[in-house]
Amino acid sequence: MTVSGFFSQLLEIVFALALAPLLTGWINQWRAWLQNKSAPSVLQPYRLLHKLFNKESVLAEHASPLFRGTPYIVFGCMTLACAIVPTLSTDLPLSPAADAIALVGLFALARVFISLAAMDIGTAFGSLGARREMLIGFLAEPALLIVLFSASLISQSTSLTTIVETLAHRDFAIYPGLAFAGVAFSMVSLAENARVPVDNPATHLELTMIHEALILEYSGRHLALIEWAASLKLFAYSCIGLALFCPWGVAEAGEPLVMLLALPALVVKLAIGGIGLALLETLSAKMRIFRVPEYLAAAFLLAVIGMLVHILLAA
Amino acid sequence: MRLRMSPLPHVSDWLVLDGVLVVLAAWLLVGVTGIAALRRFRFVARVLFPIGGLFGLLLGGLALTAVSGTPEVAVLPIGLPSLPFHLRLDSLSAFFLMVVGFVAAGVSTFAAGYFRKGEGTPPGLLCLEYHIFLASMVMVILADDAYAYMVMWETMALSSYFLVTANHRIREVRSAGYLYLVVAHIGAIAILLCFGVLQANTGVYTFANMRAQTLTPFWGSVAFLLALFGFGAKAGILPLHVWLPEAHPAAPSPVSALMSAVMLKMAVYGMLRVSFDLLKAQMWWWGALLLALGLATALFGVVFASVQTDMKRLLAYSSIENMGLLFAGMGLTLTFSAYGMPPMAALALTATLYHVASHAFFKSLLFLSTGCVLHATGERNLGRLGGLIRTMPWLAWVTLVGVLASAGLPPLGGFVSEWLLLQSFLFTPGLPNPLLNMLIPVVAALIALVAALAGYTMVKFFGVIFLGQPREDRLAQARDAGPWERAGMLWLMGGCIALGLLPVQFIRLIDPVTRQLVSVGLGNAVEGGGWLLAPTSVERASYGPVIFLLGVAASFALAFLIVRRFYHGRLRRAPAWDCGYRWQTARMQDTAEGFGQPIRQMFEPFFVMERELPTPFDRQPRYRVTIADHFWGWIYLPVVALAERIARLFGLLQQGRIATYLMYSFLTLVATLLAVKR
Numbered sequence: 003m004t005v006s007g008f009f010s011q012l013l014e015i016v017f018a019l020a021l022a023p024l025l026t027g028w029i030n031q032w033r034a035w036l037q038n039k040s041a042p043s044v045l046q047p048y049r050l051l052h053k054l055f056n057k058e059s060v061l062a063e064h065a066s067p068l069f070r071g072t073p074y075i076v077f078g079c080m081t082l083a084c085a086i087v088p089t090l091s092t093d094l095p096l097s098p099a100a101d102a103i104a105l106v107g108l109f110a111l112a113r114v115f116i117s118l119a120a121m122d123i124g125t126a127f128g129s130l131g132a133r134r135e136m137l138i139g140f141l142a143e144p145a146l147l148i149v150l151f152s153a154s155l156i157s158q159s160t161s162l163t164t165i166v167e168t169l170a171h172r173d174f175a176i177y178p179g180l181a182f183a184g185v186a187f188s189m190v191s192l193a194e195n196a197r198v199p200v201d202n203p204a205t206h207l208e209l210t211m212i213h214e215a216l217i218l219e220y221s222g223r224h225l226a227l228i229e230w231a232a233s234l235k236l237f238a239y240s241c242i243g244l245a246l247f248c249p250w251g252v253a254e255a256g257e258p259l260v261m262l263l264a265l266p267a268l269v270v271k272l273a274i275g276g277i278g279l280a281l282l283e284t285l286s287a288k289m290r291i292f293r294v295p296e297y298l299a300a301a302f303l304l305a306v307i308g309m310l311v312h313i314l315l316a317a
Numbered sequence: 318m319r320l321r322m323s324p325l326p327h328v329s330d331w332l333v334l335d336g337v338l339v340v341l342a343a344w345l346l347v348g349v350t351g352i353a354a355l356r357r358f359r360f361v362a363r364v365l366f367p368i369g370g371l372f373g374l375l376l377g378g379l380a381l382t383a384v385s386g387t388p389e390v391a392v393l394p395i396g397l398p399s400l401p402f403h404l405r406l407d408s409l410s411a412f413f414l415m416v417v418g419f420v421a422a423g424v425s426t427f428a429a430g431y432f433r434k435g436e437g438t439p440p441g442l443l444c445l446e447y448h449i450f451l452a453s454m455v456m457v458i459l460a461d462d463a464y465a466y467m468v469m470w471e472t473m474a475l476s477s478y479f480l481v482t483a484n485h486r487i488r489e490v491r492s493a494g495y496l497y498l499v500v501a502h503i504g505a506i507a508i509l510l511c512f513g514v515l516q517a518n519t520g521v522y523t524f525a526n527m528r529a530q531t532l533t534p535f536w537g538s539v540a541f542l543l544a545l546f547g548f549g550a551k552a553g554i555l556p557l558h559v560w561l562p563e564a565h566p567a568a569p570s571p572v573s574a575l576m577s578a579v580m581l582k583m584a585v586y587g588m589l590r591v592s593f594d595l596l597k598a599q600m601w602w603w604g605a606l607l608l609a610l611g612l613a614t615a616l617f618g619v620v621f622a623s624v625q626t627d628m629k630r631l632l633a634y635s636s637i638e639n640m641g642l643l644f645a646g647m648g649l650t651l652t653f654s655a656y657g658m659p660p661m662a663a664l665a666l667t668a669t670l671y672h673v674a675s676h677a678f679f680k681s682l683l684f685l686s687t688g689c690v691l692h693a694t695g696e697r698n699l700g701r702l703g704g705l706i707r708t709m710p711w712l713a714w715v716t717l718v719g720v721l722a723s724a725g726l727p728p729l730g731g732f733v734s735e736w737l738l739l740q741s742f743l744f745t746p747g748l749p750n751p752l753l754n755m756l757i758p759v760v761a762a763l764i765a766l767v768a769a770l771a772g773y774t775m776v777k778f779f780g781v782i783f784l785g786q787p788r789e790d791r792l793a794q795a796r797d798a799g800p801w802e803r804a805g806m807l808w809l810m811g812g813c814i815a816l817g818l819l820p821v822q823f824i825r826l827i828d829p830v831t832r833q834l835v836s837v838g839l840g841n842a843v844e845g846g847g848w849l850l851a852p853t854s855v856e857r858a859s860y861g862p863v864i865f866l867l868g869v870a871a872s873f874a875l876a877f878l879i880v881r882r883f884y885h886g887r888l889r890r891a892p893a894w895d896c897g898y899r900w901q902t903a904r905m906q907d908t909a910e911g912f913g914q915p916i917r918q919m920f921e922p923f924f925v926m927e928r929e930l931p932t933p934f935d936r937q938p939r940y941r942v943t944i945a946d947h948f949w950g951w952i953y954l955p956v957v958a959l960a961e962r963i964a965r966l967f968g969l970l971q972q973g974r975i976a977t978y979l980m981y982s983f984l985t986l987v988a989t990l991l992a993v994k995r
Contacts, residue, residue, distance in 0.1 A: 058887035066706045078872040099864035107727040124785030125895040129907030140773045144765035160858040309758040
C-alpha cells in the first residue's frame, strides 16, 4: 500500500461520510423548489442527524441484540461500499478486496440485516416492510449485477477501478449496450434508494411505505445511523452511476494534482445528478406496490438486453 | 501409482487408503456395538455416536493429506468369488471423502445429544443404520469397479431408507420412504446400464478398463445420458426431484443433514467421475444440457422453497436449488472442457467443488438447527413458531451464520462459490459457439436471480422462526440446544466461516482435483498478493473476504466508539411503537404464507394452487392455500396409472384356484423344456 494510495482512500471515505447528507439535502431542496414549496436548508440532514444523535434511543421491550447491532452493520456496509467505488481516484488500496459482485453482495448483506431487524420486534408494519424490501431486493439485485456485468464485459474485468480506468480512457465510442444498462441502472437505483415511483421518502402512509416501515421502531442514535447509511447508499449509487456512465475526471494512481481537480468535478457531477433525480421524482407518480415487480422486471430485462446487445455487436 | 501388495504391511509404510479402511472398520464396529446395546440409550448416544464422530474427524484429516497425494489402489477380497472389490483413492475421491468426514464429525457429535428415547426405531438399531450409511458413502467414493460401486450405492440407498423411516409409526413418513426407495432404484438401474455401456463389450467391469476404452460419440452420449438420469434422480434434478422434499423432512434431523449435505453430493461425485474420468472425450451439448437442467432445477427449487410453510421442506427445496447450481457449474465445466479451454474449465470446476463443500457445511448446520427447534417446540410449521431468538439465543446466532452463508452473502462460504461461478460465466464470451455465447448472459442473469431469491427465502426462514413475537404461548418454554448439540453445530459453523474467509487456501488445497479432471489447476493463480482471491489477475477480478470483513467491522467499531464518545449511550426500554397502535398481538405479524404471497403471485405458472378465500359474509372465515407442483400431474400420476393398469392385466392370471396355478407350472415347464431341447 503506497502512501498516496492510503491518503486517497482515506480522503474518499471522509469525503463520502461528510458529503452524503449534503447530497440528500440538495435533492430535497431541489424537489421542494420544483414543487413550488419553500425549501428546507441544504444543511437540514446534518441538523437532523445531530438532533437524533443527541436523543436517547427508545428500544422495544423485547428487542434482541440483532436489532441493536443492525444500524452499525448497515452503516459499516455502506461505508465500505463508498470506500470501494472509485470517485476521486482509482488508486484505492481497499478496492481489490471487493469487486463489482462483492459490492452487490455488500448491498444485499445490508438489506438482509435491516429486514431481519425489522422482523425482530414482531410488529405488523415491520414484517410487512421486511417482506416488501426483500421483494424489491431480489429483483433489483440481479438487475444491478447485470448492469455491472455489461460494463465489465467492455473492460474485461469486474474490478471497479479497472472498469473506471477503461471507461474513462477509451476513445470516444458509443456502446449501445451501455445505453440499455444506463436506463436499467436508473430504474434500479430509484427502487433501491426508496425514491418516488417505487417508494416515497417523504411519506409515512402505512399502505405504501417500504423503507419507512422497516425503520419504524428505530429512534435516537440508531435511527441517525440508519438515515446516514441511507444517504451513504444514495451517494454510493450516484457514484456508481457516474463511474459507469460518466467516468471522466477521476484521477489515477500517482496523480495527486489531478485529484485536486477530481474533487470539484465530482461535486459538479453529483450536483447535476441530484437535480436530475429531483426532477424525475417530481415528474413521476408513485406506483402501486403490486406494479413494482413489473417495473423491476422491466429493469432486469433491459439490463439483460443491454448485455446481449453488447455481445451481439462484439461478435 | 502405489499398490498395496502384502496383506499386512509394516506400520511405517501404511497408505492413506489403509487408514480410511480402518475408519470404515471402526464405524462398522460402532454400529454392531449399537446392536449389542440395542436399548441402552445413554450408552449409544453418549459413547457410540461421539466415537463415530471422532473417526469422522480422522477420516477428514486422512483425506486432507490424500488430496495432493498420488493415487492409491487396493483390492479387497470380499464379495463374490473372483469378483473382489477394487478400491482407488485419488484426488477427486479424497476431496469428497474430506467432505463426508468433516461433516459426519459435526453431525455425529450433534446426534449424541439429539436422539431421544422412544422415537420409533430403537437407538442401537439407529446407530447401526447411521454408521452403515456413512461407511457405504465412503465406499461409493472409493469404489473402482462397477460391481463394488453398485453394491455400495444400493447399501447407501437402503440404509438411508431405513433412516428416513426411523419414525415409521407415522403414515406420511412411511409413504415418503417408499417414494424415496422407488426413485432411488429407478436411478440405480440407469447407473447400472451406464456402466454396462462404458465397459464396451469387454466384460470387465473395473473402472481401469472403462478408462482404457474409447467409445464412439453415440455410445459415449448414451452413457452420459444414462448417468445423468441415474445421478440426477439421486440429486433431485428436475423432473426427478419429487422424492426429495418428502424424504428429507421425514427423516430425523441429523439424518436429513447427512442426506442433504453429503448423500446428494454422491450424485455430483458420480457425475464428475463418469463424465471426466471414465469418459475421455466430452461433447459440448452435454454441458449445455446439464446447464439448462441445472438452472431450471435451481430456479424451481428456490421458488418452491420460498413458498413453503414447513421449515424442513423449505430447506429440502433449498437443497434442490443448490444441486441445480452444482449441476449448472458442472455443465459449464463440461462445455469449456469440450471446447478445449482448460483454464476456464478449471475456474468453473473450482466453483462447483467450492459449492459442494460450502453447501455441505451450511445445509447440515441449518438442518441440525431445525432439529433443535423441533425438539424444543415440537413444531415444524413456520406458522406456529417465532421469537425463538429470545428463548434460544445461542441457537439463533449459530443459525444466522448458516443462513447468511446459504443466502450467498459475503463474507461467508456461499458467496465465494457464487462469485467464482459468476466469474466463470463472465469470461465465457470467446466460446466458439455463437448460440451459447448469446445464452450465457441470460444464464448469468438467472443465476443472479436464483441467488437473490435464496436471500429472500433465508430471510423468511430465519425471520419467521427466530424473530418477532412467539406465535404460540408454549414457545416461551423452549430450551436452547444442549452441550453435544452445541459442539456439533459450532464445528459446522466453523467450517462455514473458514470456507468464507480462507478461499485462497482452500482453492490451493483442491488444486490437485481440478488438475486431475481438467488438467489445469487454479492453485498458484488464485492469490493476488496477500489474502486476495484473484483467479486470473487482480486487474481482472479480485475478492478479499478478510479485508472485507475487517472493513465492515472497523467501521462498525469506529461508529460505535465515536457515537459513545461525542454523544451518549443512553437507552430506554418501552413497548413497541408500531405507529402508536396499542393492541398489537403476535397474530398480526407477517406469516410464512404472507412471505410467500408475492412469489406465488409472480411465479404463478410454476404452481398448482388451490385457494380458499373467505368472503365478507362468512361467519367463520377460513383461509387456506395449498401448493403442489405440476410434475406430479404431468409425469408421475400418468406413470403410476400405467403401472397399475399393467399390474391389473397381470392380475388376470391370478385365479385363486390351485388347479390353475398347477397348470401355469405345467405350461412353464413344457415351454422351458422346449427351449432347452432346441
